[in-house]
Amino acid sequence: MTATLIRGGTLVTADGRRQADLLCRDGLIAAIATDLEPAPGTQVIDAGGCFVMPGGVDPHTHLQLPMMGAVVADDFYTGTAAAAAGGTTSILDFVGPERGQSPLEALAVWRSRAEKAVIDYGFHMTVSWWGPRFSEEMETLVRDHGIASFKFFLAYKGGLMLSDEDLIAGFLRCRQLGALPQVHAENGELIAYLQAKMLAEGVTSPLGHVLSRPPQCEGEATGRAITLAEIVDVPLYVVHVSAAEAARAIAQARSRGVKVIGETLPGFLAIDDSVYRHADFDFAAGHVMSPPYRPREHQEVLWQALQAATLSTTGTDHCCFTKDQKRLGRDDFTRIPNGCGGIEDRLHVLWHLGVTGGRISPERFVALTSTNAARVFNLWPRKGALEIGSDADVIVLDPARTKTLSALAQHQNTDFSVWEGMDVQGVVVHTFSRGTHLWADGELRAERGRGRYLERAAFGPAYQGRL
Numbered sequence: 001m002t003a004t005l006i007r008g009g010t011l012v013t014a015d016g017r018r019q020a021d022l023l024c025r026d027g028l029i030a031a032i033a034t035d036l037e038p039a040p041g042t043q044v045i046d047a048g049g050c051f052v053m054p055g056g057v058d059p060h061t062h063l064q065l066p067m068m069g070a071v072v073a074d075d076f077y078t079g080t081a082a083a084a085a086g087g088t089t090s091i092l093d094f095v096g097p098e099r100g101q102s103p104l105e106a107l108a109v110w111r112s113r114a115e116k117a118v119i120d121y122g123f124h125m126t127v128s129w130w131g132p133r134f135s136e137e138m139e140t141l142v143r144d145h146g147i148a149s150f151k152f153f154l155a156y157k158g159g160l161m162l163s164d165e166d167l168i169a170g171f172l173r174c175r176q177l178g179a180l181p182q183v184h185a186e187n188g189e190l191i192a193y194l195q196a197k198m199l200a201e202g203v204t205s206p207l208g209h210v211l212s213r214p215p216q217c218e219g220e221a222t223g224r225a226i227t228l229a230e231i232v233d234v235p236l237y238v239v240h241v242s243a244a245e246a247a248r249a250i251a252q253a254r255s256r257g258v259k260v261i262g263e264t265l266p267g268f269l270a271i272d273d274s275v276y277r278h279a280d281f282d283f284a285a286g287h288v289m290s291p292p293y294r295p296r297e298h299q300e301v302l303w304q305a306l307q308a309a310t311l312s313t314t315g316t317d318h319c320c321f322t323k324d325q326k327r328l329g330r331d332d333f334t335r336i337p338n339g340c341g342g343i344e345d346r347l348h349v350l351w352h353l354g355v356t357g358g359r360i361s362p363e364r365f366v367a368l369t370s371t372n373a374a375r376v377f378n379l380w381p382r383k384g385a386l387e388i389g390s391d392a393d394v395i396v397l398d399p400a401r402t403k404t405l406s407a408l409a410q411h412q413n414t415d416f417s418v419w420e421g422m423d424v425q426g427v428v429v430h431t432f433s434r435g436t437h438l439w440a441d442g443e444l445r446a447e448r449g450r451g452r453y454l455e456r457a458a459f460g461p462a463y464q465g466r467l
């Protein structure tokens with residue numbers, strides 16, 4: 001295997017920064033020091049004026065997922081190739097069993113789909129139904145398959161939504177196994193009521209989507225999930241926090257010592273709910289995801305929570321559909337496939353708005369895009385770190401470089417981008433995954449199937465409150 005010396009850059013981790021060279025050899029970080037000399041045959045990358053950071057860990061993706069009559073437009077090849085082009089080197093995707101299907105069987109399906117991945121990947125398991133068999137197989141998943149996190153839904157009545165009784169049983173099972181429960185926190189009963197009300201009033205356009213999922217639904221469900229976890233005494237991870245109410249519930253719980261970890265998405269920091277009032281169906285429907293984009297005033301609350309470390313991670317919830325797929329809901333907003341892209345854009349958007357925009361430091365950027373997720377999900381220090389012996393998952397970002405995000409220029413396999421036309425300053429110029437040069441200054445070298453499955457141990461840092 002070739003070696004690469006990344007020379008003259010500023011190394012940034014969640015804890016600090018230093019001027020140093022970094023040597024990748026045999027897939028690992030082999031040396032960090034000033035003035036390293038390359039051995040013959042070593043590739044040398046000039047990182048002068050650039051930041052050298054751990055590759056992104058995206059804890060929330062949905063590749064090749066069948067959903068609402070469509071299949072997510074990115075599969076594990078195109079999605080992970082796009083991720084590499086945007087500086088992400090590990091993803092955690094969600095396995096979604098059918099109702100009644102064995103989770104072990106579903107895992108086998110996802111494992112085979114993911115064989116074409118370009119970067120390393122692990123899985124969370126969606127608890128899409130509850131019963132003795134699910135509970136029983138959870139033990140095998142944790143013990144033999146490295147699945148250490150389980151997602152529960154408080155939304156999607158008649159589908160994924162579980163009763164409080166089942167949530168309590170599922171949380172207890174997680175506690176017993178040392179696994180981390182995650183929640184999609186929106187009140188499914190209220191949403192079902194409001195959706196029916198909208199349709200009865202003749203609101204069939206994408207506007208109905210946001211009107212039927214008000215922030216209070218997210219605030220209530222987040223608070224309820226926290227209460228259940230607190231009483232069951234298990235840590236909790238709240239995915240895609242979009243509403244101020246939810247961010248506040250997490251902050252309050254953390255201040256009284258509850259082990260709750262919140263994730264947000266770049267889109268919630270910059271896109272507001274006016275997108276759903278757009279006259280063009282494709283544009284409005286392109287933004288349909290759950291929870292939806294919120295009124296502008298929520299964005300400042302989320303930024304403050306990221307700065308105050310009451311929100312700890314960022315994901316993408318990458319779940320992209322083409323315009324054509326979104327048209328399934330042309331006459332009924334409840335039939336628009338839910339989801340937006342972003343696996344390629346997360347680091348660029350967060351750097352531009354956060355670091356270039358003066359809201360967060362480069363160190364906090366690393367924590368929010370890589371290290372915290374690696375720690376929460378037990379991938380650290382193999383991932384999310386610049387340490388000798390860590391996987392050589394390394395990116396080089398040029399803070400002076402600019403680019404324009406657009407559907408045409410992206411590698412994501414869709415014809416829509418929620419970031420269309422956005423100019424960002426701060427561009428990932430190189431991505432290395434276990435030492436392999438996947439993104440070389442605009443050239444994508446995405447070798448199909450080189451990604452490896454990441455098994456994760458239970459009883460992660462979440463259980464020790466070290467977040």
Ligand SMILES: [Zn+2]
Nearest residue numbers: 060062317319
């Ligand atoms: Zn999701």
